[in-house]
Amino acid sequence: MRSFRTLKTVTLITLLITVPFAGAYANATPTSIADQAQGVDQGIADARQQNTITPAEAQRLHIQVVRITQAAERTAAEDHGKISAAQSQQLLRRLDNLDQRLMVDTGSGFAINDDNPDGNYPN
Numbered sequence: 241m242r243s244f245r246t247l248k249t250v251t252l253i254t255l256l257i258t259v260p261f262a263g264a265y266a267n268a269t270p271t272s273i274a275d276q277a278q279g280v281d282q283g284i285a286d287a288r289q290q291n292t293i294t295p296a297e298a299q300r301l302h303i304q305v306v307r308i309t310q311a312a313e314r315t316a317a318e319d320h321g322k323i324s325a326a327q328s329q330q331l332l333r334r335l336d337n338l339d340q341r342l343m344v345d346t347g348s349g350f351a352i353n354d355d356n357p358d359g360n361y362p363n
Contacts, residue, residue, distance in 0.1 A: 268328035269321070273312040276332060280339050281305045292346040301342060308334050 281302060288298040312331050315323050323331070343349035 268312075268323050268332065270312045270316040270323065273323070273328065273331050273335070274309050276335050277305045277309045277312075280335055280342065283339065283342055287342060287346045290346075293342070297345060301338060301345075304338055305335070308338070 284293070284298050284301045284305070287293045288295065293301075308331055312323060312328075315327050315331075340349060
């Protein structure tokens with residue numbers, strides 16, 4: 241049981257560190273956004289494997305990751321393989337929001353200014 245918690249913790253910490261730093265880049269490439277999306281998708285797969293989210297929730301989150309990746313590819317195709325800083329920040333923000341939603345869904349997230357003692361959003 242402890243190994244599952246350790247894996248979950250490591251995965252979530254990796255995502256927390258990786259996604260915000262990705263937003264610091266001025267112009268992201270479709271590949272860098274796809275890499276970030278892959279990290280979120282791996283978190284979804286890990287959460288599903290650990291039964292912390294339902295198969296339906298995992299599928300819904302995965303579809304959103306795919307849509308963000310496709311938007312990055314489409315945007316880059318329109319501008320010679322580049323994505324502007326504003327567009328890359330928007331896409332990375334969407335990934336970060338999705339990652340935050342995953343953390344809340346798995347019980348690892350917390351709400352700021354929430355009086356709930358376990359730190360999770362109330363149901």
